[in-house]
Amino acid sequence: MRVVVIGTGYVGLTTATVLAYIGNSVTCLDTNAEKINRLKQGILPIHEPHLDEVFDQVRHKMCFTTDYAQADIPNTEVIIIAVGTPSLPDGDADLTYLTQAAESLAQNLGEAFTLIVNKSTVPIGTGKWLEDRIHDFTDALDDRPGKRDFNVISSPEFLSQGSALRDSFYPNRIIIGTQHAPSIERFSKLFEPIHKQNFVSPKCLPRPEDLQEVPIFVCDVISAETIKYAANAFLATKISFINEMGYLAQKVGADVDALAKGMGLDPRIGSRFLNAGIGWGGSCFGKDTAALVATARKNGLEMRIVQAARDVNYSLRQWIVNALQEKIGDLNGRRVTLLGFSFKPNTDDLRDAPSIDISKELVKRGAIVTAHDPVALKNARLYYPDLGVVYEDDLSKALENPEAVLLLTEWQDYLHIDWQNVPQCVIIDGRNHLDHARLRDLGFETVRFGSKQS
Ligand SMILES: NC(=O)c1ccc[n+]([C@@H]2O[C@H](COP(=O)([O-])OP(=O)(O)OC[C@H]3O[C@@H](n4cnc5c(N)ncnc54)[C@H](O)[C@@H]3O)[C@@H](O)[C@H]2O)c1
Numbered sequence: 001m002r003v004v005v006i007g008t009g010y011v012g013l014t015t016a017t018v019l020a021y022i023g024n025s026v027t028c029l030d031t032n033a034e035k036i037n038r039l040k041q042g043i044l045p046i047h048e049p050h051l052d053e054v055f056d057q058v059r060h061k062m063c064f065t066t067d068y069a070q071a072d073i074p075n076t077e078v079i080i081i082a083v084g085t086p087s088l089p090d091g092d093a094d095l096t097y098l099t100q101a102a103e104s105l106a107q108n109l110g111e112a113f114t115l116i117v118n119k120s121t122v123p124i125g126t127g128k129w130l131e132d133r134i135h136d137f138t139d140a141l142d143d144r145p146g147k148r149d150f151n152v153i154s155s156p157e158f159l160s161q162g163s164a165l166r167d168s169f170y171p172n173r174i175i176i177g178t179q180h181a182p183s184i185e186r187f188s189k190l191f192e193p194i195h196k197q198n199f200v201s202p203k204c205l206p207r208p209e210d211l212q213e214v215p216i217f218v219c220d221v222i223s224a225e226t227i228k229y230a231a232n233a234f235l236a237t238k239i240s241f242i243n244e245m246g247y248l249a250q251k252v253g254a255d256v257d258a259l260a261k262g263m264g265l266d267p268r269i270g271s272r273f274l275n276a277g278i279g280w281g282g283s284c285f286g287k288d289t290a291a292l293v294a295t296a297r298k299n300g301l302e303m304r305i306v307q308a309a310r311d312v313n314y315s316l317r318q319w320i321v322n323a324l325q326e327k328i329g330d331l332n333g334r335r336v337t338l339l340g341f342s343f344k345p346n347t348d349d350l351r352d353a354p355s356i357d358i359s360k361e362l363v364k365r366g367a368i369v370t371a372h373d374p375v376a377l378k379n380a381r382l383y384y385p386d387l388g389v390v391y392e393d394d395l396s397k398a399l400e401n402p403e404a405v406l407l408l409t410e411w412q413d414y415l416h417i418d419w420q421n422v423p424q425c426v427i428i429d430g431r432n433h434l435d436h437a438r439l440r441d442l443g444f445e446t447v448r449f450g451s452k453q454s
Contacts, residue, residue, distance in 0.1 A: 001190050004029055004071050005080045006101050008039065008064075010046055010283075010349070011119055011157050012082035014164040017051060019080075020058040021169075021202065022193040027063040027071045031100075039064045047348040047375045048164045050204045057202070074110025078190055081105075082119045082157070084283075091290035093123050102130055106137030106148075114150040115186045119157045121228050121288055124295055127154045127177065127221035153178035153187065154221045156228030161282060162346035166205055169194070174216045177224020184218060191216075229292045233306045236285040238273040240309035243316060246276040246450025256450025257432055276450045278320050278358075278408065278430040279313040281343035283351040286310075316449075317357040320430050321365070323447050324404055327426045332366030337402035338389075340409020340431075341373035341380050348375045350383060354430070355408045363388040372398035374413050396421070407431055419444065 001024045005016040008030040020026040030036050035045045042059060044052055065071055073079065083097040098120060105116070116134070118127060131152040138148045154177030159167035174195060176187055193199040195214050201207045219227070242263075246256035256276040264271025280286070289306050296303040325331055343353035350356060355371065362369050370390045371380065377391045392398040395413070399405070399422045407414060410431040419442050427439060427446045436446045 001025070001077045002072070002075060003027070003078045003080060003190070004073060004076045005082060006030075006105070007081065007083035007097070007120070008032075008035055008045070009082065009084060010048065010161055010164055010347075011159065012080070013039075013044070013046065013055075014048060014051065014159060014168050015080060015082060015119065015157070016062065017055050017058060017165070018168045018194070019190070020061045021054055022199050024190070025061060027065060027076070029065055029068065029071050031066055033066050036064045036066050047346075049162065049346050050165050050202070053204045054165060054202050068104040068108045071108070073105065073108040073114070074112065076114060077186060079105065079114060079116045080119055081116065085120045085122055085287075086283075087287045087290050091294035093121070093287070093291045095122065095126065098122065098126070098130065099133065102133045103137050106134045107141060109134070109138060109148045109150060111147060111149060113182065114148075115183050116150055116152045117155050117187065118152060119155055121156065121232075121284065121291075122154075122225060123291060124222055124225045124229065127152055127225060151178065151180045151183045152221075153180070153183050154224040155187065156224055156231075158228075158231065161349055162344055169201070169205055170197075170208055170211055171214055174214055175224050175227055176216060176218045177221040178218075179220055188216065229288055229295075232284055232288040233292050233303075233309070235273050236280055236289050236313070237305060237309040239275070239280050240312040242274045242276045243279055243450075244312045247312075247319075249450045250452060253452045254450075257448075259450075275410075275431070277316070277410075277432055278354045278449065279316040281352040281354050282347075282349060286313075286352040314357075316430075317354050318361065319449070320354075320358060320406060320408075320428055321361045324362075324406065324426070324428050325365070327428070327445065327447060328404055330366075331362060334367050335401060335403045336362055336367045336369050337398050337405045338369060338371040339398075339405060339407045339414050340411055341371050341391075342376035342409050345409055345411045348379050350376055350379050353408075356384065356387070358406070358408060359384075359387050359389045370398050370402070373409065374411055404428065407433055 003019050003024050004027045005012045006029045008028045016026045016028045038045050083101050085093040088094045156175055195216055242260055245259055249256040260274040263269050264274050289310050293303045293307055341355040359369055370392050372392050372395050380391050402425050404426040407429045410433040424443055427444050429448050432448050439446050
């Protein structure tokens, strides 16, 4: 099929690559000229495991453009929208990019039926709003109002950064939000290889052995949009729940990791998303929980659980700085090294990363901060040049002479640090990632989250 993907960020580029891999002709359309130029040269603008390998394999089947008129939209069967929907100050989602995409799309739609799939996470009710906007735009432009044949459906995206490509080849469900039969048929045809799992897996990402078929769930647009928010809010709450238990564990002398293990063995609970530490960040959980709270408020409701999950989450960014101050006293002039800057491992994304708030607080208290990250420092230099933090790509240099080390992101690399060559210092492990028994044997003073033992 001919597909146009609007927005080539983490979601759009991954989706476009997968759709090209399973045999479609895909055009990537993005208003960011630098991104498109890089993609044309085969350079990826984002870091995602294995994306470079698969992209290299399929990029000859893909086109890249910044120009809607060049994307051949009239001859395109499916348009996928994956533009950003960041937070506004009141928590609501900012639909500026979506509105711009709708307008540009409307100017270029042809007369044959086009399926428009929205993958951006949008406030509940936006599917209908988007369809109306496109109609308004086409009718305003057109000498033949009402002649454009299209339908907007919602297919929320559930991929996780750090495993975006894996999640897109082997998702745990595909949601189709529409009751329009021709749209269901076209969408199902496009995603049939993913649903049936009958494509040849890329060598770098073999199919999980137990995966036979990916379930497809069809529901109305509004329910599909709400599923996305509910799923993210639930996962965010699960993490905040274990973190709140961590605060209690610290007081009563329990160990939060033992708690998580004991709880997670119950299949009704499950062990995933029970990793205690300094909490979630990234482009989704913070933004989507804020949007859910804002939507509920507009409807006269308080989302008390989701709000509490947010409160617990953001308090942890203070917890780690306070824990450091408790250990070493006044932070003014003290040398602190941060291990990890991205919001989670295997991504270069810094959106709502705990490292940013933690750096600001450390700098405010006078600390001299050095940060290391295996991939995210390029973005740190680009987006946070004035944070007052020294960005150090060389891990051994970052660990040359710290008074304290704060582990903020659980990169595998940090499991292989040769601590024997690191001077004695205080180590605060914000992700309960390191081998504390060994560190203590080597003479380090360490702190884990959710444990009295330090
Ligand atoms: N990142 C994730 O893990 C994830 C997971 C699920 C859902 N989502 C949702 O998917 C959407 C996209 O997220 P992302 O992380 O890929 O965002 P992103 O910021 O990485 O990418 C968005 C892209 O859209 C482009 N863009 C903006 N306006 C445009 C326009 N008018 N026409 C064409 N391109 C335009 C931007 O230049 C950018 O490259 C968001 O709504 C997000 O909430 C993200």
